[in-house]
Amino acid sequence: MKILSKALTKISLPLLAFVLAVFSGGILIAFSDREVLPLIGSPWKFFTAALHSAGNAYLALFQGSIFDSNLVKDGSFLRGFYPLSESLLIATPLILAGLSVTLAFKAGLFNIGAQGQFIFGAIGASYIGFSFDLPPVFHVLLALITAIVFSALWGGFVGLLKAKTGAHEVIVTIMLNYVATFFLLWLLKTHIFLRPRALNPLAPPVHDSAKLPQFLGSGVRLNIGIFIAILATYFVWWLLNRSTWGFRFRAVGANAAAARTAGISVAFVTTAVMAISGALAGLGGAVQTLGSQFELTPDVAGSFGFDAITVALLGRANPIGTVFAAILFGALRAGGLTMQANTQNPIDIVLVIQALIVLFISAPELVKFIFRLKGIKSGTSVTSKGWNG
Secondary structure, three states: OHHHHHHHHHHHHHHHHHHHHHHHHHHHHHHOOOOOHHHHHOHHHHHHHHHHHHHHHHHHHHHHHOOOHHHOEOOEHHHHHHHHHHHHHHHHHHHHHHHHHHHHHHOOOOOOOHHHHHHHHHHHHHHHHHHOOOOHHHHHHHHHHHHHHHHHHHHHHHHHHHHHHOOOHHHHHHHHHHHHHHHHHHHOOOOOOOOOOOOOOOOOOOOHHHOOOEOOOOOOOOEOHHHHHHHHHHHHHHHHHHOHHHHHHHHHHHOHHHHHHOOOOHHHHHHHHHHHHHHHHHHHHHHHHHHHHOOOOOOOOOOHHHHHHHHHHHOOOOHHHHHHHHHHHHHHHHHHHHHHHHHOOOOHHHHHHHHHHHHHHOOHHHHHHHOOOOOOOOOOEEEOOEEEO
């Protein structure tokens, strides 16, 4: 019972924050509907119209992210879950990028550089993917390993700078995000990466032997990248909770001075954590490039690196929580397109909901006040010394 009570306590505030965000988003949807506002003089009609407008929008969101009965044909019930496969496809690189931020949080570090690390992973995977003709399994493994090495070096450089010079990782990673972005733009204009006869910066597509295999048929884009993300989640969980190195990481995150007194090399831990975090984010870039995009473009990273910070916050810097948070954000992103197409509500509504989730997560006292909760510790805060959760 105590374990169950503790688990419910951990998920209560993020869940309530999500409920508040959805409720607030519904109000925004209703007030942005041109057919609802003219009815404001008639309270009951206004309320029913607003409820209908928000309900239709969220129904479309559900149909675009989880299950759409319109896709069920010839008795194939499972075909209706195609939107869920798209949500998982989008969530896969987000899980890996979110884990990179989560791991750093546990060690008292702020990895704001997942965007740049994601880009370097995508660069490494793309180069191996289109430059060599290799056997399928070996080609995929080599591309993934190259992405991990590239991004680990990029992330480890931040840790080394902090360990040797005291440079703050937040400032360094933010600046290196810009470096990675413009380096990618330059790289796509070189003869090595620029697709022949292409006018726009676009790399050649990766060979079929380097693509991540799909396991649900050719009509479903979901690939084995989701299993890579699950294995990475288990690795991070094991590393933090079952390994000696994980204990050292958490010790430095809790109190670096005390850890140093106990004989733990804070400099080594800082460098190692940032290198592993970079590798995780880069693996996300590789999965994105080899699993769904198949070619390197200037916007290959999209907003995955920045969304990873939100995912780690929503997941309370817990590997399992990060997975569920990433799936939620993947569903919001996949369903947002259907919501816009079916109800003419702008996809920006989804971005607002994501922002509201972050707002309520970062203000646990507000959530507890709204729901009149007592006796529940927020356990979710980020201070200058790291993550407290």
